[in-house]
Amino acid sequence: MSRLYFPKDFIWGSATAAYQIEGAYQEDGKGESIWDRFSHTPGKVANGDTGDVACDHYHRYKEDVELMKEIGLDSYRFSISWPRILPKGKGEINQQGLDFYRGLINELLKAGIKPVVTLYHWDLPQALQEEGGWANREIVKHFVNYAEILFNEFGDVVSQWITHNEPFVVAFNGHGSGDHAPGIKDQQVALQVAHNLLLSHGLAVKKFRELKLDNEIGITLNLISSYPISDNVEDNKAAKRMEDYINGWFLEPLFKGRYPERIVEFYGEKFNNLDIREDDMGLIKEEIDFLGINYYSRSLVRYNKDSKFLGIEGVKPQDSQYTAMDWEIYPKGLYDLLIKLNQEYTQKPLYITENGAAFDDKISEGGGVHDQDRIDYLKAHFQSAYKAIQEGVALKGYYVWSLMDNFEWAYGYSKRFGITYIDYENNQRRILKDSAYWYKNIIVNNSLEV
């Protein structure tokens, strides 16, 4: 046995998102969000689940901060619900919405837990969707206005801000495949949404700088590592295209001020039809303080000349292990990703803003939840992170997804990602899983036993 010690100031955290945990969907002046609308539309979410009650975190946030204290978290990443602050997305501010987050932040600060806020984790006010949502360029202005309200309100107590969570998923799941709210299926729209999201990010960062706030701002991307099935040149190129398609579409504008050429060619006319104005790419490139990374799995591909999707065919290795999401467990992908980001895109501080796994957890007869598979998953990924740090990557923190089981978007409550079990049948009772106690031990020792 040996111990891997993490850097002295390493931040150990956990993450959630407003719609996934809060509930109280119509309380205290909150407006409707696109996820309220989507989950209430029959057939959109597994089992007809909605976020109406979720983990009831809105009423139980004090108890949840107690859980965080028990686990010993250094930091907690959560998102703010735009329609709680601005029920119509713009115009009148809902004071009760601000009060809720003020209460949560105070509780965190009292507990010595650093709050990290995501401005947009997918719950757009429905009223803005009626005006075209992210597809309408006007939204950029509304997003910056919303961000400014929060910067002014909490700029002195929130030391790190994340503009967007996974713009790829917002654009392509929300507007391409349509399996997320608002459920639009139009590739052209998805591309415009991606651009408008990036632009809104850049302008929010700019606003943040103008306010001269003495803290940090960044963005969180869902990133993969992609591998070829063989060392053949065509398979290698296909793997690279896959990375450009998911990672590059956001990394290149953010760090290089352009969209990746090979993928631009692939989109062809759809790309040429986009409304991209002269200064946009410069604005998107506005300097950030850190990059947030959500890493869950890798992609394995082979070249297939008949595939209309960039000549790429996905491969599912039989001898691998998979989580309950059917995502391949591939910890080395995290290491490779961190090294690549560092070499090809940025030397800025990096944070793993999400990593974790869903498994079919059950309450044991003794009352505990023995999630050894989640412990194994996290342990292997922490080791990858450690290795990257040893090799000079400026990885500053790690947020486990998620603090508690929650509403997993189109999968509803069927997938459990938490290190805390939520007993939905018994009044949302919370039970710390074995993984939470295991994590507590790592945090206390700032090290991992291997």
Ligand code: FCB
């Ligand atoms: C990410 C989302 C997060 C959660 C995890 C499992 O894509 O950011 O809200 O659903 O996946």
